[in-house]
Amino acid sequence: MKVAVRNSCLVQPAEPTWSGSMPLSEIDQLGVLSHTPSIYVYRPPQDWAAPPRRIFETLRSSLSKALVIFYPLAGRLRWLPGSRLELDCNAGGARLIEAESGATLDDLGDFSPSPEYADLIPQVNYSTPMAEIPILLVQITKFRCGGVSLTCNTSHVVADGQSMLHFLFEWAALARGAAAGPPPVLDRRFLRAGEPAASGRRSDFGRELFDPPPVLIGETSDAGERRKETAVARLKLTAAQVENLKREANRTRTDGGGAAVKRPYTKFESIGGHIWRCASKARRHAAAQPTTLEICMDVRKHFHRLPPPPRKFFGNGVMDVFARGRSGEITAAPLGHAAALIREAIDSVTGDYVESMIDYWKGIEDFSQLQDLKGPGTNDGAFYGNPNLRFISWLGLPLHGLDFGWGKEIFMGPGAHDCDGDLLVIPSSDGDGSVTVAVCLQVACMEDFKKVFYEDLPFNSRL
Incomplete structure (x- = not known):
């Protein structure tokens, strides 16, 4: 254009x-x-x-x-x-x-x-x-x-x-x-920018947070996957389909180890679990393939030992957390298993976790190994493409109705979304409960993903 x-x-x-x-x-x-x-x-x-x-x-x-x-x-x-x-x-x-x-x-x-x-x-x-x-x-x-x-x-x-x-x-x-x-x-x-780290605080996060994402079995690096051509699709889930995904995830609700849990899985956890299962199938992973789902999480509400950031705090209040599993287990088990892995990652983020993480970062002398300076479309930094995913949710954000004097928008979305494994869930602008999933995957996987994305919906939500 x-x-x-x-x-x-x-x-x-x-x-x-x-x-x-x-x-x-x-x-x-x-x-x-x-x-x-x-x-x-x-x-x-x-x-x-x-x-x-x-x-x-x-x-x-x-x-x-x-x-x-x-x-x-x-x-x-x-x-x-x-x-x-x-x-x-x-x-x-x-x-x-x-x-x-x-x-x-x-x-x-x-x-x-x-x-x-x-x-x-x-x-x-x-x-x-x-x-x-x-x-x-x-x-x-x-x-x-x-x-x-x-x-x-x-x-x-x-x-x-x-x-x-x-x-x-x-x-x-x-x-x-x-x-x-x-x-x-x-x-x-x-x-707490610029303040000294609190002494004696235990590190409440796992050091595996800094491990590189897994690569395909048999490969020693992600170099080959980075070079593969990608495609982007926007897939819609109606309100009924979203509710049926939640119902299916909660019908098979476990803690990841098989024990039943009481707190119902959310829309985010249910949709994320469905996408994770579909991507693993479309990518045709070996059963033993390690796979990671990176989750971008708002942590503003988790500051307990300090005055929490006010509602209109202007800055960054998001951190990445990681759900981990093996493709064979994720695809063979019911949807509730994948949702449980996501729940486990999210629940690990407590006030102690966030503040311990900040303290740890403050003690690092050289940030260069933890930063990703890049422009859209580049392949620098950590790679969350095949066999991994990067999951961002805009559910709950006030995205729509931006009026500069010429009316409300007919569309709002990301301006770029071209890295393998990128996922974004966007709520409908008309508030009907439907969502759009913007997904970027390798061209070789995209058609299979779109097919299984709808075929694997609970039966009464495909209509």
Whole structure:
């Protein structure tokens, strides 16, 4: 898809903001250091009258106001000794790009993430010095049919999904001329950045957390799997299908070792277990194949020994946890077994676990081996492709209804999703209980995955 850039500028806060160095928490700067893109697509109403120029000016003016409130997004990151990062709040500005496309929204199909749509996303040149890279890049693209897409590419070091949604909805309110809501809490000391590690605290997490993901039996590395071509699909589960998956998982409910458990499995655990089983089948693993499901988990509620981060805390409050099993057991056992492995990983994350993890990270002198600095589509860092999966859930997040003055979006989703093993569960925008599973797998596995994904649903949910 060809996109022509018409304008590009740095948008700085409309008023002076606090300036200086803001320490980052260990959670902020461990893991993926690249930008995370998301996309909103809007179909214009029949009375659409705002010319592209006015749309751009509205966005620029309101973004300038929003950056007064969310001023860390206007700053820059810089390296410290030991491959640590800090945030320089210098009002450097966010990049805003205006573009046009000769395509129509219908050309986007079902809006599945695709390399074909890369030009809709503001790109980041990671060969540029870190101190020169904007933390936030936004692109508004006008289509021939009059529709628009709005894509944001945000440094995950500065904010996670929950924090960015707070920013986006406040920005949209300002664009509509409405008053801003409660301001974000920018003090990152809630996650104890820069404070000494507590003495005598036991390490409540397992050291296997830092083990590399398993590779295919008979292979010594993941190099071959990294090179294989991938495909992306968006698979819908109706509300009835989701409920039947939960019912099936709970009908066969165990603790992973065969003992019955009382607490019902959640929608997340049931869908995750189903996907894990289907992927292992589609990949045709040997029965003894070790496989890991990486789970991105919000840990804000797990800070018990300290004042927990407030609801409007702006930063990162997510950590990765890992469910582990063997493909033969996962595929042969009922759905409740896979759900139990996911439950076990999630339940391991206690307040002690999170605080012990942060203490451990604080004692590391060189972060470079624990960081993944990459751009979308690269193969750097830990590989959670075959035989593994990376599972992210947007269930429960306020994703939908982002209105900048031209109505609510017709689609919201990830801007890039092109690494083998990536999974994202997105709730329906109409609140009917259905979900969409965005999945990226190797081309050789995708058709088998789609087939078994629906064939393995409980019988009364396939209709």
